[in-house]
Amino acid sequence: MSLSLVIANKNYSSWSMRPWVLLKQFDIEFEEVMLKFNSREWDDFLSRYSPSRMVPVLWNGRPGSGKATWESTAIIEAIAEWYPHLPIWPRDAHARNCARCMVAEMHAGFRPLRTAMPMNIRARLPGLGMTPEVATNIARIEALWRDVRENFGTRTSSPFLFGDFSAADAMFAPVVMRFATYQPKLAQDTVAYCEAVKTALGVAAWIADAMAEIEFVADDEPYNFAIKP
Numbered sequence: 001m002s003l004s005l006v007i008a009n010k011n012y013s014s015w016s017m018r019p020w021v022l023l024k025q026f027d028i029e030f031e032e033v034m035l036k037f038n039s040r041e042w043d044d045f046l047s048r049y050s051p052s053r054m055v056p057v058l059w060n061g062r063p064g065s066g067k068a069t070w071e072s073t074a075i076i077e078a079i080a081e082w083y084p085h086l087p088i089w090p091r092d093a094h095a096r097n098c099a100r101c102m103v104a105e106m107h108a109g110f111r112p113l114r115t116a117m118p119m120n121i122r123a124r125l126p127g128l129g130m131t132p133e134v135a136t137n138i139a140r141i142e143a144l145w146r147d148v149r150e151n152f153g154t155r156t157s158s159p160f161l162f163g164d165f166s167a168a169d170a171m172f173a174p175v176v177m178r179f180a181t182y183q184p185k186l187a188q189d190t191v192a193y194c195e196a197v198k199t200a201l202g203v204a205a206w207i208a209d210a211m212a213e214i215e216f217v218a219d220d221e222p223y224n225f226a227i228k229p
């Protein structure tokens with residue numbers, strides 16, 4: 001299998017982050033194809049590399065001529081199907097069902113949080129973006145994380161949602177990044193989970209790359225964070 005993952009800027013592209021982190025975390029070999037937002041190649045390459053004209057897209061074979069899988073959740077499912085020996089989803093059936101529900105809820109929901117607190121890994125914007133709707137999203141996320149940690153995660157000594165790192169952790173990793181940037185008040189167990197996610201191998205590698213980026217993408221900067229090239 002020859003995999004290429006088409007992504008955008010690591011500082012901003014939360015949907016790209018999810019499958020990239022999962023592939024890295026499970027040590028699956030792939031080539032990264034980075035298309036920077038607002039770059040000259042963005043329009044040209046996107047029309048060739050992405051059936052939906054969005055990222056991420058996972059190509060099996062050469063980008064543009066192999067087989068494409070688009071949409072982050074479909075990419076996660078494809079990875080799980082192609083590497084059945086890897087615990088991308090929790091092995092326990094009930095845990096796996098909960099993990100799938102969480103991933104679907106993240107993919108379809110939390111729009112106020114995603115809009116008011118866009119991912120911006122290198123920025124520190126404490127207090128910005130908070131609205132009653134965002135607070136409701138955050139309360140739901142904290143309750144969700146706590147519930148699965150208590151029911152499944154704490155059965156092992158691993159710090160992730162279902163014990164070992166799974167698709168559910170990859171799906172929520174951009175939320176952990178948002179919490180680091182906007183610093184809402186969080187419960188102690190949420191903070192501990194966020195710390196664990198930040199130090200997971202795949203997540204730490206993504207953060208390091210994001211911190212080294214210098215592009216300023218105005219569309220993703222509603223608060224006009226100061227670093228500009």
Ligand SMILES: N[C@@H](CCC(=O)N[C@@H](CS)C(=O)NCC(=O)O)C(=O)O
Pocket residue numbers: 008012013014015016053054055056070071072073107
């Ligand atoms: N539902 C898609 C969302 C993908 C998405 O919104 N990607 C953004 C980057 S994070 C994008 O490609 N934006 C470009 C555009 O909208 O033109 C998924 O889950 O993969």
